[in-house]
Amino acid sequence: MRRAPWKTPVAVVLTAVMLFPIYWMVNVSLTNRASIRRGDLIPIDFTLDHYGVVLSQQLPYLATSVLIGIGTVLLTLAIATPAAFGLAKLSFPGGRTLSFILIVAQMVPAVVMSLGFYSIYNRIGLLNTVPGLILADSTIAVPFAVMLLTAFMAGIPRELIEAAEIDGASTWRVFSAIVVPISRNSMITASLFAFLWSWSDFLFASTLNREGGLLRPITMGIYNYIGAQNQEWGPMMATAVVASIPAAVLLVVAQKYVSAGVTAGAVKD
């Protein structure tokens, strides 16, 4: 393909414009309270105090978010992995209908789900609890995870499974000893997205876990700052920077796993 070296500087400028809001967040988070409103382009009046506030005030929320994220990942994998195997490699009747339902499920407005969950949770006492939020957050990830894993498992060569069956392996053994290890990378990809979505979730947290005290996720930690008298922009932006870390990690790590998921395969024809 042609080379176009002139594009590099243009692309750098475009990326800089696109990512300016993120730079601005970091800039404000490092600027002393008294100087924030001045809007300096670089943090001349430098301080790390706002991050001190994050450490002293936001750690419980961060820990809760990690807990919810891990719970969401485990629940998502527990539901999605066997289902994907059933859809991709066993003759499950109605697979096409189910895949249709999964696509439609992803189109349901979250506000509708949260209204329904709110009413149900109110009745059964799951409001403002971590398990309640894990269950709700998993609904964002499960349809995606099933579709991602099904697409991957459909590509696992049939010979591999038949060879194991001839050796007398049960279906469960084929699943746990062959299919799951081979699907490792796509399971990691699904987990990373499940974690990120539950970490980022605002809608379920702000409806189903409004009064959960310290057992609320970091998105609520940031939301607390909004609308307060004298909105504290410094600590708020510092918290936002910390809350962005999983996204940054995912960007670096998951690109590799996404492509690995596509190209993996143990036996070639």
Add this chain to the structure above:
Amino acid sequence: MTTPVSSAATGHSPSAVTQRPRRRRSTRWVAIAFVAPLLVYLVVFYAYPLIENVTMSLHRFDRGSFVRGGAPFVGLDIYREVVSDPRFWRVVSQTATFTVVSILFQYVIGLALAVFFHGGQFRLSAALRGMFLVPWLLPVIVSGTVWQWMMNPDSGVINSFLGVFGIDPVWWLNADNALMSVTIANIWLGIPFNLVILYSGLQNIPTDLYEASSLDGASPWQQFWRITMPLLRPVSVITVLLGLVYTLKVVDIIWIMTTGAGSSQTLATWSYGMAFGKGASTVIRYSQASAVGTILLLVALAFGVVYLVMQRRRED
């Protein structure tokens, strides 16, 4: 949060048919056993909340009956009230503006960037394209608060920037401008999604088409309109339809920036605000919120069905 999975490949293998009948029957039960947790999950955590939502919209709930139960069944009364509310059509038209303008700009900018990154190799291309994903991966509460601060009328960087050119400060988040402001932020959020999908679409266009047309003396502009756009059309349709479904249901970016105030109220934020709005003075109106939510659901699913039909036609 949205996902770019455009089609579900459920890889049905025909080889099961060649097995003996008894064997096939037992594997069928095994298959059902593996999928059963998902089926139960979909019923309990998707169907049940959806039914609950619709049920709420058919009963007149107030705070008391929400806690204690016993809300009277009122049929479609709530829907009638909501639709005849003087705010309803204004909110519908704001929702339409928010959605259409967001998608138009997301698509055009996403396509321009995809074409830019696709044509010709250059240093850092992949890394910079990866950086463009950041707005998509960030928690919306992060993006929303940053935009809110950048649009601050007194100290926001956007007004400082405009001031350099002698433009008067814009009151971004007041009632009149709120729709424009949340749309700008939402366009920023949606560009990565459009870029990713359209870029992958461009990669499927054979490069020899471009080579042959350059030999015939076609300009890049002609190539774009005669080759790129027609061959990208199926992907474009899918991108726009998915964008429609996802943009219609947006709550977070709007709520975080303006709490749906003034012109930025959409069906989704209206529904959210009626049930969960901040402030003690708000009268909690679950039934109305559920009715608006159900209307939103029907609109989203209508576009969703169009999407599925287009997707299937593309596969066949």
